[in-house]
Amino acid sequence: MVRENLAEVERRIQAACERAGRERAQVRLIAVSKTKPVELLTEAYEAGSRDFGENKPQEIKEKYPQLPSDIRWHMIGHLQRNKIKYVIDKVCMIHSVESVRLAEAISEEAGKRGIVMPVLVEVNVAGEESKFGVRPEETEAFVREICRFPNIRVEGLMTIAPFTENAEDNRIFFRKLRNLYVDIKAKNIDNVNMCNLSMGMTGDYEVAIEEGATMVRVGTGIFGARSYGQI
Numbered sequence: 001m002v003r004e005n006l007a008e009v010e011r012r013i014q015a016a017c018e019r020a021g022r023e024r025a026q027v028r029l030i031a032v033s034k035t036k037p038v039e040l041l042t043e044a045y046e047a048g049s050r051d052f053g054e055n056k057p058q059e060i061k062e063k064y065p066q067l068p069s070d071i072r073w074h075m076i077g078h079l080q081r082n083k084i085k086y087v088i089d090k091v092c093m094i095h096s097v098e099s100v101r102l103a104e105a106i107s108e109e110a111g112k113r114g115i116v117m118p119v120l121v122e123v124n125v126a127g128e129e130s131k132f133g134v135r136p137e138e139t140e141a142f143v144r145e146i147c148r149f150p151n152i153r154v155e156g157l158m159t160i161a162p163f164t165e166n167a168e169d170n171r172i173f174f175r176k177l178r179n180l181y182v183d184i185k186a187k188n189i190d191n192v193n194m195c196n197l198s199m200g201m202t203g204d205y206e207v208a209i210e211e212g213a214t215m216v217r218v219g220t221g222i223f224g225a226r227s228y229g230q231i
């Protein structure tokens, strides 16, 4: 089932790239495997997936040793400072930086291991009260503030668009994030290398690709629905 789902997602990604005049290689598919058992991740791995997204440090910690070491793990969920130590040596990127204190703490943990952690700034682009993320109008100042921490490198922006039945509703938010990204990139801020736009989930990744996503995070579309109560 996972293999068939992946093939379908792949087909749609390619079609979206074609519509947008983009190369398939410009978009990375992250298989969001939160709440799913290792067997299903293995199926995705065997079908070619190498990028996996999780939103709980504990889950990364448990799955990591059970799966091949060439997997790139992405931390995509809200991260508490006291949990950074569980993921700092396992993930290739943290997509969900939305406070100065979190950025500083990630830099500190990365420093202890002698690494520089790539991070994305999570932007609450639709201004939803229930969501984490910095406000669009504060994003540049936020980037300027956290870029001084020596052991992180800001590599772009991420957003979780509103839940909607109609993906087209989110086009304005993806466009807004892209514009913000382009503006900040043009400032050439020290220690900032704007090269990633992480946006688009199962319901709206094709629209996100049309609007410039370089990373899409697809869970349900690959692994099927998550059980009730698990987000």
Ligand SMILES: *Cc1c(COP(=O)(O)O)cnc(C)c1O
Pocket: 032, 034, 055, 076, 077, 160, 201, 202, 203, 217, 218, 219, 220, 221, 231
């Ligand atoms: C769960 C999750 C996804 C994937 O959601 P689907 O709708 O199942 O594709 C993407 N991004 C984040 C941050 C998530 O928590």
